Amino acid sequence: MNLNIKKDLTSSWFKTLQNSICTSISNLEKNKIKFEITTWKRNKKKNEGGGEYRILKNGKVFDKVGVNFSEVYGKFPKKFQKNILGAKDNPNFWASGISVVMHMKNPLIPAMHFNTRYICTTQEWFGGGMDVTPSKKDDLEKKEFHKILKDMCNRHNKNYYPKYKKWCDTYFYLPHRKEPRGIGGIFFDYKKDNFEKDFKFVRDLGVTFQFIFQKIINKKIKKKWTLKDKEAQYVKRGRYAEFNLLYDRGTKFGLQTSGNVEGILMSLPPLAKWK
Numbered sequence: 001m002n003l004n005i006k007k008d009l010t011s012s013w014f015k016t017l018q019n020s021i022c023t024s025i026s027n028l029e030k031n032k033i034k035f036e037i038t039t040w041k042r043n044k045k046k047n048e049g050g051g052e053y054r055i056l057k058n059g060k061v062f063d064k065v066g067v068n069f070s071e072v073y074g075k076f077p078k079k080f081q082k083n084i085l086g087a088k089d090n091p092n093f094w095a096s097g098i099s100v101v102m103h104m105k106n107p108l109i110p111a112m113h114f115n116t117r118y119i120c121t122t123q124e125w126f127g128g129g130m131d132v133t134p135s136k137k138d139d140l141e142k143k144e145f146h147k148i149l150k151d152m153c154n155r156h157n158k159n160y161y162p163k164y165k166k167w168c169d170t171y172f173y174l175p176h177r178k179e180p181r182g183i184g185g186i187f188f189d190y191k192k193d194n195f196e197k198d199f200k201f202v203r204d205l206g207v208t209f210q211f212i213f214q215k216i217i218n219k220k221i222k223k224k225w226t227l228k229d230k231e232a233q234y235v236k237r238g239r240y241a242e243f244n245l246l247y248d249r250g251t252k253f254g255l256q257t258s259g260n261v262e263g264i265l266m267s268l269p270p271l272a273k274w275k
Contacts, residue, residue, distance in 0.1 A: 003120065006195055010118040011071045011096040013199075017206045018069040018098050022054055024210055025067070028217060029059045035067075040260040048074040053263035057270065061221060064103045066266030071096040072257065080256050085190060086121030094120040095257075097128070098206070099250060101267040102213065107233035109220045110134035110141075110182065111240060113267070114209040115250060116202045126198050127189035129164065130209050131172050132216075133182030135236035136229060141219075142183045145212065149186055152208045156201045164188045174243055181243050189249075234273035241272050 022035060033056060041050040051070030056062055073094040081087045097117025104111065116128030132145055146165070153161035164186035172181040186205075191198050244251055244267050254264035 001195060003124070006118070006124070006199075007094060007096065007120065010199065010202075013203060013206075014071075014096055014098040014116065014118075015069050017210075018052070018054070018067050021098075021100060021210055022067050024214060025056060025062065025065055028061045028214070028221075029056070033059045038260075038262065040263065042072045042074065042257075042259065046074070048072060051260065051263060053260065053266055055266055059105065061105055061217060062102060063105050064270040066099075066101050066263075068099045068263050068266060069097075070259065070263070072259065074257075077256065084121060085125065086123035090122050092121070093257075095253075099267070100209070103237065103269045104217075106220060106223065106225055107135050107229040108138075108223050108225050109217055111237070111269075112209075112213050112216070114206075116206060117250075118202075123192065124195075125190045125192040126202050127191065128202065128205065129168055129185060129187035130205070130212070131168055131182055131185035131187070133236065133240055135233040141216065145183070145185070145216070148208065148212055148215075152204055153186065155204065156197070160188075160201070161186065172243065174239060174247070176246075177239065177242070179239075181239060231273070234271060235275060237269040237272035238274045241268050244268060 035054040035056045037052060037054050039050065039052045042048040049072040051068065051072065053066060053068040055064065055066045057064050075091040076084055076087050076093055081091050084093070087093060095117060097115060099115040100113065102112040111133040114130040116126065118124070118126050150161040153164065165184060168184050168187035169180065171187050172184065174181060251264055255261070
């Protein structure tokens with residue numbers, strides 16, 4: 001398949017998914033609060049793409065939720081080239097993706113994160129995943145979440161779930177705290193076996209995330225919580241912020257490729273605490 005067609009297909013899907021997820025979020029908020037929408041350009045002097053991030057704050061369901069779409073291209077900085085697959089000898093790149101981070105009003109509902117992306121250098125690949133970060137233990141929710149992910153992965157390849165779950169557990173870990181960020185999920189990168197099959201998996205993952213966050217929210221939205229629960233959520237958010245600022249690949253990639261700073265840091269919670 002022609003590379004330009006692959007780029008059009010993937011970027012169109014990520015944009016469509018952004019619209020669909022935002023519609024679901026607005027419906028959960030009963031359309032009483034609107035997203036703040038910001039479009040941006042990577043380089044105002046050159047045509048190097050850009051994106052659109054949408055943030056909704058202070059809702060009845062969401063304290064803060066960000067849904068970011070981007071399609072950017074250009075050249076990697078020289079010091080960054082050796083760290084990117086296929087960019088050592090040729091610095092040109094193209095990348096498109098969607099990233100979603102949800103911080104909930106009700107502290108009994110976990111924070112949720114999802115992203116998928118398609119990157120082209122002299123090579124091309126998909127990456128992404130989803131994970132859940134509760135501030136209060138819920139073994140049943142954890143079991144149901146992982147079952148849905150396992151069933152989705154098994155539709156494509158029975159090796160995916162154990163491989164990508166392990167990758168997620170290893171990646172979303174805070175070495176300085178010696179603790180995981182949350183209850184895991186799946187994470188993958190450099191996925192380039194077969195475009196049609198890989199793209200089908202990435203689309204299924206996006207649809208599955210939309211199903212999962214609506215299921216979790218609808219199940220817990222009316223549950224009563226205490227100030228102690230909220231304090232525990234604030235502390236957990238502090239851990240979330242530490243990971244995203246110290247270790248997150250997407251944050252580093254965005255900042256090192258002249259991405260929009262506000263869009264990149266939309267993942268940070270509105271309020272957090274440290275003991």
